[in-house]
Amino acid sequence: MSRSLPAFDAVQPGGEPPAWAVGPISRTDIVRYQGASGDFNPVHHDEGFARASGFDAPLGVGMLTAGLMTTWATRWLGAERVRSTRVRWKKPVFPGTTVTFSGTVASRDAEAARVDLELQGVDDAGDVVVLGWMTFDLSEGA
Amino acid sequence: MVSRSAEGAEGTPFEIVVEQGKIAEFARAVQAHDLAEHHGADAVSPPTFLTTQFFWEERVDGANPWSLVEMSQERGMHAEQAYVFHGPPPQAGERLVATSRVTRMWDKESRSAGTLTFVEMVTEFRDAAGTLRATATLTGVETGKPPEVA
Numbered sequence: 001m002s003r004s005l006p007a008f009d010a011v012q013p014g015g016e017p018p019a020w021a022v023g024p025i026s027r028t029d030i031v032r033y034q035g036a037s038g039d040f041n042p043v044h045h046d047e048g049f050a051r052a053s054g055f056d057a058p059l060g061v062g063m064l065t066a067g068l069m070t071t072w073a074t075r076w077l078g079a080e081r082v083r084s085t086r087v088r089w090k091k092p093v094f095p096g097t098t099v100t101f102s103g104t105v106a107s108r109d110a111e112a113a114r115v116d117l118e119l120q121g122v123d124d125a126g127d128v129v130v131l132g133w134m135t136f137d138l139s140e141g142a
Numbered sequence: 143m144v145s146r147s148a149e150g151a152e153g154t155p156f157e158i159v160v161e162q163g164k165i166a167e168f169a170r171a172v173q174a175h176d177l178a179e180h181h182g183a184d185a186v187s188p189p190t191f192l193t194t195q196f197f198w199e200e201r202v203d204g205a206n207p208w209s210l211v212e213m214s215q216e217r218g219m220h221a222e223q224a225y226v227f228h229g230p231p232p233q234a235g236e237r238l239v240a241t242s243r244v245t246r247m248w249d250k251e252s253r254s255a256g257t258l259t260f261v262e263m264v265t266e267f268r269d270a271a272g273t274l275r276a277t278a279t280l281t282g283v284e285t286g287k288p289p290e291v292a
Contacts, residue, residue: 022173029171036164036171038196043215053216062220063193067172070189079177082231085189086224134189 005078008113008138013105020072023098025060030095033064060093065130069121072101077136083114084135091129098124103132113139144259144284146247148210153242156202158195158267160187162234168194185234192225192232192278195240195265207244211261213284221260222281228274238267238275256286 030044042049043058050058066087074082093099103119119132165185169177174188199205232238246262260283267276 033171036168037193038200039193063190063223064172066223067168067174067188067190071172071174074174074189075176079174079188080186080230082189082227084224084226086222087190088222089220 005081006076006138008108008110008115011077011105011108011115011136011138016102016104017072017076019100019102021098021100022068024096025064025093025099027058027095030058030060030064033061033067037061037063039063055092057094060095060097062087062089062093062130065089065093065099065121066132068099069101069103069119069130069132070134073103073117073119073132073134073136077115077117077138081136081138081140082134083137084133086133088131089129090131091123091127093123093129097129099129103134106133113137143212143214144247144261145210145212148207148212148244148261149247151207151210151244153199153207154202154204155239155241156195156199156205158192158198158238158240160191160232160234160236160238164194165191165234183234186230187232187234189225189231190223192265192267192276193223195278198240199242205242207242208263208280208282211244211263211282213261213282217287218282218284220280221283222279224277224279226277226279228276232267232275236269236275238269240265240267252285254287258286259284 044061099121101121103117106118107116117134121130123129162185165187166178242265245264248260250258252258263280265278
């Protein structure tokens with residue numbers, strides 16, 4: 001990576017980057033993600049299958065929403081410094097939805113130069129669709 | 143309906159090669175354009191990249207013990223996913239050997255969705271020396287009633 005990443009001391013509560021709105025998420029976004037990930041569950045692209053499964057339309061892929069949320073964080077702190085990621089889905093996302101991702105510094109460990117982030121994705125209706133927790137090791141790469 | 147006998151089932155180990163082009167393709171799909179554009183031979187993988195284990199486990203019979211869980215396609219969903227890296231994230235060029243195991247099953251009562259059955263599967267990714275590089279934990283849930291989608 002040639003770009004410079006923030007050092008541990010620069011990563012403080014209140015100093016987080018602005019929220020990032022992604023969308024409206026299209027069926028093309030979903031198909032691109034399914035092809036890239038290898039998750040070909042038809043409920044995400046096959047109208048008939050989705051309806052037979054009780055949905056009005058094919059729904060978005062939870063792992064796409066999760067992946068976008070982690071992108072908000074890695075653009076800031078660097079993918080090479082990620083040490084853990086956990087996500088929990090709260091609500092399905094359908095094509096046409098815009099999801100706004102943001103996060104906060106939840107805790108800092110000065111000795112280990114590690115920071116824990118709490119993240120979320122919120123849809124157009126203001127509902128939380130995904131929550132996340134990530135840990136970054138900032139001891140190198142600054 | 144979830145098959146309780148799948149608890150403890152372990153899959154056949156399978157190889158996963160962390161490829162430069164696949165990292166770029168995946169990074170584009172999650173709009174990590176910085177990673178997609180600067181993908182050198184030692185490109186770092188995005189945080190959820192190991193989900194691409196799908197492509198590798200389907201090449202090996204018995205690699206994915208999740209199929210033994212028999213979770214309903216209509217009432218089952220992905221509830222949580224976690225990745226822990228035991229050091230830097232996997233980079234392009236690494237060859238890892240992964241093994242998946244159905245580790246836990248448990249129930250929780252829900253007023254709106256009936257009995258929720260949770261199933262956890264852990265996949266460990268090791269390098270050629272046998273060093274643990276990453277651990278993935280998938281948690282699925284099956285509802286007693288069809289999900290209510292707004």
